[in-house]
């Protein structure tokens with residue numbers, strides 16, 4: 001009895017000693033149930049809107065992010081976006097909008113006939129999440145998106161941008177970047193190109209486990225050197241489209257040979273889709289490419305592959321297109337048919353492949369499109385001149401157009417709207433504004449098929465483990481034709497979904 005009491009007292013003392021020891025020795029006290037693993041870093045490829053949206057969600061969940069960007073500056077093509085971002089229903093719209101899904105399906109066209117269920121799910125996610133995407137940008141990131149426009153193919157005005165202030169691409173990218181830079185968990189490395197996705201050697205699932213990348217660095221003599229590195233972690237590919245990959249051996253020419261050597265509104269750069277194809281991603285809609293009929297040919301650098309878009313508003317406000325001094329098309333026809341009307345002729349230049357077309361505005365259309373036109377004039381892409389300066393035949397052409405505008409003659413090209421064209425009696429010395437334009441590759445609908453959870457899908461429709469994608473590098477969201485304003489939207493919607501999915505994946509593996 002006494003003995004057993006003594007034993008239990010000794011036992012208690014012993015236990016107390018252990019507890020006291022553990023309590024006072026921090027290294028032992030913190031000993032976890034399993035060996036400590038450093039917090040996994042999420043790897044994002046590309047610093048356009050899709051990459052920054054994904055990064056924002058990961059950082060919000062306290063996951064470290066390494067964002068690798070090939071360019072010297074962040075922002076990609078996203079930073080150039082000028083029309084705006086779609087969303088419905090939002091408080092800025094004045095009409096009830098229940099047609100976004102239907103408009104998107106209509107624009108996707110016959111592409112809806114294949115992978116129908118997957119495409120419907122993507123479009124449903126894109127449109128249903130659009131209101132939340134706008135709210136997130138406005139309320140959490142402080143972007144002004146209070147102005148609404150109606151773009152082609154939309155039945156309701158739903159494309160948002162700021163009232164005054166910087167263009168929407170710039171405004172959104174700078175807001176996300178500055179908020180990300182507040183976090184010590186966010187790391188952006190520019191001049192670093194991802195060259196390969198690493199795959200699991202162990203698991204038969206062939207999941208993605210990291211990236212191989214090369215960062216350019218300059219030595220004391222200023223020569224560029226590449227340092228090849230490996231980094232392990234789950235990967236989000238947000239590397240953009242392939243409109244700028246137009247060399248004869250490039251991706252664009254592989255799927256659309258007739259578009260080889262076309263100039264583009266996108267930075268000239270090799271396409272990133274091989275990264276995804278190499279790990280078994282299913283590529284869809286690669287042949288669907290948006291060609292814009294009017295990119296400016298800069299008279300100072302006519303051979304530049306990169307062109308600035310001559311916005312539709314120039315034609316929309318009354319402007320006309322001339323070739324050899326003649327009109328040749330209803331300038332307000334679809335982008336596709338205006339482009340076709342130009343490219344049916346043989347090109348004036350083969351590399352880059354260019355046609356010689358003039359866009360001409362009278363004083364009235366110029367005033368209506370002033371904010372755009374003045375920017376183009378300041379860049380030397382348009383100039384103020386007179387009809388006589390445009391060469392023989394142009395006065396005739398413009399006089400006939402003026403008769404059509406006055407309603408005295410039907411237009412042979414069936415144009416019905418002339419907006420703000422005001423020149424009633426054109427003379428040789430009448431003032432006009434002119435620029436040279438040519439068709440440009442603007443957007444690529446195709447890319448890696450993703451699920452509505454932004455997982456990259458393999459050939460059998462299975463999700464590739466450890467890999468997500470968002471933005472223009474993906475396919476399936478737009479089908480045959482993207483609606484204006486929906487690409488910025490897909491970056492935000494699927495970028496955020498990818499970020500959340502990746503955060504959950506990291507969380508599930510560290511518990």
Ligand SMILES: Cc1cc2nc3c(=O)[nH]c(=O)nc-3n(C[C@H](O)[C@H](O)[C@H](O)COP(=O)(O)OP(=O)(O)OC[C@H]3O[C@@H](n4cnc5c(N)ncnc54)[C@H](O)[C@@H]3O)c2cc1C
Nearest residue numbers: 046048049050070076077078083084194240471472485488
């Ligand atoms: C002039 C212009 C105006 C536009 N206006 C609008 C508009 O008003 N509304 C709209 O919705 N859409 C618009 N678009 C389309 C839209 O901007 C793009 O589709 C969208 O921004 C694509 O975003 P992203 O994040 O997918 O790719 P991007 O913004 O292009 O970013 C991709 C980034 O990935 C980097 N990258 C690529 N490969 C690698 C690699 N291997 N390693 C490291 N980094 C890599 C690139 O350098 C780039 O910075 C416009 C496009 C242009 C060109």
Ligand SMILES: *[C@@H]1O[C@H](CO)[C@@H](O)[C@H](O)[C@H]1NC(C)=O
Nearest residue numbers: 138143144145146162163164
């Ligand atoms: C957006 O900018 C306009 C013009 O400056 C301003 O009137 C409006 O209140 C702004 N909206 C928001 C939500 O800040």
